[in-house]
Amino acid sequence: MNPSRRKFLQQSLFAAGSLAFAAHAARAAAGPGPHPGAHDEAYWEKVRAQFPLTSKRVFLNNGTIGVSPYKVIDSVYEDMLDCDTFGWHGGGEQEALSALASFLGTKEEEISLTHNVTEGINIVCWGLPLAAGDEVIITNHEHVGHAGPWLNRRKLSGVSLVVVDLGKTAEETLHNISKAISAKTRLISVPHIPCTIGQVLPVKEICSLARQRGIWTCLDGAHPPGMLRIDLHDIGCDFYAGCCHKWMLGPKGTGFLYVAEDKRNVLQAYYGGAGVDTGWDLTTNPFLFKGYAESGHRYFYGTQNSSLYQGIARAVAFQEEIGRQAIEERVKALSGYLQDQLIRLHPDMDMLTPQEQISRAAQVSFRVKGRDMQKFQARCQEKEIIIRYVPENNIHCIRVSTHIYNTYAELDYFLSEVEQFVFS
Numbered sequence: 001m002n003p004s005r006r007k008f009l010q011q012s013l014f015a016a017g018s019l020a021f022a023a024h025a026a027r028a029a030a031g032p033g034p035h036p037g038a039h040d041e042a043y044w045e046k047v048r049a050q051f052p053l054t055s056k057r058v059f060l061n062n063g064t065i066g067v068s069p070y071k072v073i074d075s076v077y078e079d080m081l082d083c084d085t086f087g088w089h090g091g092g093e094q095e096a097l098s099a100l101a102s103f104l105g106t107k108e109e110e111i112s113l114t115h116n117v118t119e120g121i122n123i124v125c126w127g128l129p130l131a132a133g134d135e136v137i138i139t140n141h142e143h144v145g146h147a148g149p150w151l152n153r154r155k156l157s158g159v160s161l162v163v164v165d166l167g168k169t170a171e172e173t174l175h176n177i178s179k180a181i182s183a184k185t186r187l188i189s190v191p192h193i194p195c196t197i198g199q200v201l202p203v204k205e206i207c208s209l210a211r212q213r214g215i216w217t218c219l220d221g222a223h224p225p226g227m228l229r230i231d232l233h234d235i236g237c238d239f240y241a242g243c244c245h246k247w248m249l250g251p252k253g254t255g256f257l258y259v260a261e262d263k264r265n266v267l268q269a270y271y272g273g274a275g276v277d278t279g280w281d282l283t284t285n286p287f288l289f290k291g292y293a294e295s296g297h298r299y300f301y302g303t304q305n306s307s308l309y310q311g312i313a314r315a316v317a318f319q320e321e322i323g324r325q326a327i328e329e330r331v332k333a334l335s336g337y338l339q340d341q342l343i344r345l346h347p348d349m350d351m352l353t354p355q356e357q358i359s360r361a362a363q364v365s366f367r368v369k370g371r372d373m374q375k376f377q378a379r380c381q382e383k384e385i386i387i388r389y390v391p392e393n394n395i396h397c398i399r400v401s402t403h404i405y406n407t408y409a410e411l412d413y414f415l416s417e418v419e420q421f422v423f424s
């Protein structure tokens with residue numbers, strides 16, 4: 001990219017940012033309103049102004065942690081203040097359960113509140129009745145939050161892990177999983193979208209295949225909620241562990257676990273406490289433990305931060321105000337643009353994210369032969385461009401994530417860095 005274009009991009013980037021900053025002062029009270037339904041950059045600038053995100057930074061790492069809009073932050077703050085002014089606590093949990101159920105296409109009783117994806121995966125990992133030698137299919141693109149619990153279960157109770165390669169297409173991935181199934185397979189536990197290359201797995205087909213073979217399914221849903229429209233009943237999985245702190249734009253340290261109603265009596269709860277049981281008494285002989293809650297409360301317990309949970313409901317309302325279809329189309333358009341431009345940059349570009357439409361969404365991962373991508377990430381950091389280096393499973397690539405607060409100007413700025421550093 002020539003220097004004048006580069007300067008222009010930088011200027012427009014930061015000019016747009018200062019406009020956004022002025023709007024921040026108004027604390028985005030009015031909200032962005034619904035998407036107008038046509039290509040409209042001015043609308044997305046209005047959306048950007050709903051976030052405190054600094055204009056001095058190009059933040060393309062929503063896949064690690066999302067940023068919340070003022071509506072969420074203010075709601076958490078105000079609710080905490082209210083709780084501490086009047087010495088009360090509560091309400092947010094119920095709001096979160098009903099917001100999440102409608103967001104995910106489930107019944108309210110199928111949702112448990114957790115603090116992150118890892119917690120949900122651990123509940124499934126330890127709650128399923130698996131014996132030594134039973135096989136669990138995972139992939140070679142796992143995050144530690146999914147791999148870690150299974151490696152631990154393998155170590156402590158002898159469950160066998162069968163690691164399949166992700167294919168370059170949805171069809172190939174389905175084929176690889178299908179080939180890995182044996183008479184000992186009890187569970188297929190895979191990411192809906194892996195943290196490594198952002199590929200959307202054919203989860204509906206995987207779940208259907210598993211059901212036909214009497215195999216349970218668990219999906220690591222760290223990334224898709226808030227990025228793609230999701231209907232868990234339609235996908236047909238048994239378990240889905242998600243978080244609200246990436247694309248959902250909710251408070252950090254909030255998540256959920258979906259347990260299909262007909263699997264509630266299969267997945268054993270291993271922690272007791274307030275909310276888990278339907279009645280207990282230590283003065284009877286034998287002691288009374290009536291049973292487990294007939295809801296997702298079977299898997300969470302004790303005092304929670306009600307204000308954070310209320311923030312989940314505000315995040316869902318924020319997304320619904322814009323429109324979930326508009327969000328999905330926007331984040332895909334940004335990533336699609338970036339992917340196409342990267343491929344055009346140089347024949348040595350090793351584009352790892354599949355290009356087929358059904359397999360790509362809001363993340364693009366790439367590397368360049370002979371170039372140290374970790375160094376590139378560090379250089380980007382110096383230039384206030386935040387991206388993720390992916391060392392997992394020796395992939396050693398760069399992952400770029402897009403969300404509704406990103407602009408094409410930011411992507412062009414990033415592309416100019418790729419061009420300069422990697423190919424000059």
Ligand SMILES: Cc1ncc(COP(=O)(O)O)c(C=O)c1O
Nearest residue numbers: 116117118143145194195222243
């Ligand atoms: C695919 C995937 N799974 C699991 C996790 C762990 O999520 P959490 O930190 O919410 O437990 C992440 C986090 O980035 C992830 O990308």
